[in-house]
Amino acid sequence: MRGVGLTRKFRRETELAKGWLRDDPVGAEQEEAITLVESTHSRKKELAQVLLQKVLSYQREQEQLNKGKPLAFRVGLSGPPGAGKSTFIECFGKMLTERGHTVSVLAVDPSSSTSGGSLLGDKTRMTELSRDANAYIRPSPTRGTLGGVTRTTNEAILLCEGGGYDIVLVETVGVGQSEFAVADMVDMFVLLLPPAGGDELQGIKRGIIEMADLVVVTKADGDLVVPARRIQAEYVSALKLLRKRSKVWKPKVMRISAKTGEGISDMWDKMTEFRDLVLMSGELLTKRRKQQKVWMWNLIQENMAGSRCTAESIQRQTSVCDNSSSLSVCLPWINSDKVLHVPKANCLNPEVS
Ligand SMILES: Nc1nc2c(ncn2[C@@H]2O[C@H](COP(=O)(O)OP(=O)(O)OP(=O)(O)O)[C@@H](O)[C@H]2O)c(=O)[nH]1
Structure with a gap:
């Protein structure tokens, strides 16, 4: 039953993403999607990642069509x-x-x-x-x-x-x-x-x-x-x-x-x-790349709430393994079972330099 519920929910987020990626912006959908990414609820966070990945890949496609010019x-x-x-x-x-x-x-x-x-x-x-x-x-x-x-x-x-x-x-x-x-x-x-x-x-x-x-x-x-x-x-x-x-x-x-x-x-x-x-x-592109990296490390840090690690120490201590769509970042000093999945779309450099 849980599986069915989750699929339904994912479908809903996909619909939301589709509605989202239209030419005319619609405030209500904007509101709903932003509320979703602001949620601290673990399941909603997961759903928000689905939506964000779709938006990120759409954004990249459009930027490529636009010869690298950002959409906004x-x-x-x-x-x-x-x-x-x-x-x-x-x-x-x-x-x-x-x-x-x-x-x-x-x-x-x-x-x-x-x-x-x-x-x-x-x-x-x-x-x-x-x-x-x-x-x-x-x-x-x-x-x-x-x-x-x-x-x-x-x-x-x-x-x-x-x-x-x-x-x-x-x-x-x-x-x-x-x-x-x-x-x-x-x-x-x-x-x-x-x-x-x-x-x-x-x-x-x-x-x-x-x-x-x-x-x-x-x-x-x-x-x-x-x-x-x-x-x-x-x-x-x-x-x-x-x-x-x-x-x-x-x-x-x-x-x-x-x-x-x-x-x-x-x-x-x-x-x-x-x-x-x-x-x-080319300064804009360089700046956005740097910002994306900061965002990725913030994501990692936020998922380690309560620990006192810095981005540098995460980089030193984490073991990162590369999956097809995400990076699995193991955080052994918190809990040996804890693995954080960072969508590759959120990473500037999937190898994590
Ligand atoms: N004379 C004049 N007054 C202005 C102008 N712009 C804003 N004010 C006045 O300055 C005061 C503060 O304006 P706000 O726009 O509320 O300022 P804010 O920076 O958004 O303020 P916070 O919401 O407190 O951060 C108001 O009384 C406005 O009427 C302007 O161009 N000329």
């Missing part, structure tokens, strides 16, 4: 509370859908791991965009460790990409560690800063400025134009001192206003310029 542009958006992130996403998202793009918005909320609360709130913050048929807004997750949240974010990004959204925005509050994790999952990382002085920006970690491909000073309208110009000049100088991370791109500092719409279109032009340059130079 993944953008991380971070900034301190009150920087104007949701107002910006609403305005930016609407501009993109009007131009024929399909947009999904995912939120990574650092508060959810400790308090169960939510800094980012949910889609009620972006009322117009959430009603737009070409946009999908995923409310922020409400539980889980940072590792858990970030792992499922990686998978949610993939599901949005495979689901037909060509722009995936990942929003995070820039006061914790989550923005570093997000910067490691996206093609471009954008830091939104309010036109405020040092005190308000204290929560922003210095390191995060180094991760930014674009720094955007928000609310540059009315009385705030002058402070916005000053902050822009300060960050232009600060960025000059930073080590160059790309051979083809120098981080830029821009001013925008989501209230008046000023600068938003120019910002998108800069973002597409960045995407084209990193794509043509």
Whole structure:
């Protein structure tokens, strides 16, 4: 009986995957699939792997047809509370859908791991965009460790990409560690800063400025134009001192206003310029490969919850055997019977270098 139930369930996931991989994204299916990958239930995790493998192989097929161009542009958006992130996403998202793009918005909320609360709130913050048929807004997750949240974010990004959204925005509050994790999952990382002085920006970690491909000073309208110009000049100088991370791109500092719409279109032009340059130079592909590797090791680490091993020590101690569709990773120091099956589709290098 259990076997029949499982087959039926797998069939259901296959159907979900089929419905998923259509040209028009459908919010309800998006929601269902992401909820599945966020589940901590062991059987559901197994089902989620079936769905993810299908989406991954579809994504690879499409990328090959597209001569290596990724299906979606993944953008991380971070900034301190009150920087104007949701107002910006609403305005930016609407501009993109009007131009024929399909947009999904995912939120990574650092508060959810400790308090169960939510800094980012949910889609009620972006009322117009959430009603737009070409946009999908995923409310922020409400539980889980940072590792858990970030792992499922990686998978949610993939599901949005495979689901037909060509722009995936990942929003995070820039006061914790989550923005570093997000910067490691996206093609471009954008830091939104309010036109405020040092005190308000204290929560922003210095390191995060180094991760930014674009720094955007928000609310540059009315009385705030002058402070916005000053902050822009300060960050232009600060960025000059930073080590160059790309051979083809120098981080830029821009001013925008989501209230008046000023600068938003120019910002998108800069973002597409960045995407084209990193794509043509091969930097985007290299970055995505590295990110996939990090994802794989995170998966392994997460499956060893409770143990204090690092990715390096796993690499040293695990014995990995290569099956046709997955790698069986034995974790002998936890339990001699425990074998973790990592789908090959999730591995950059099936031999695990
Ligand atoms: N003048 C002006 N105010 C803005 C602009 N964008 C946002 N605001 C205001 O700034 C405040 C914070 O905006 P939000 O969009 O909620 O900021 P957030 O970064 O999403 O905030 P959290 O949800 O707390 O992380 C609100 O009162 C907005 O009305 C803008 O372009 N110009």
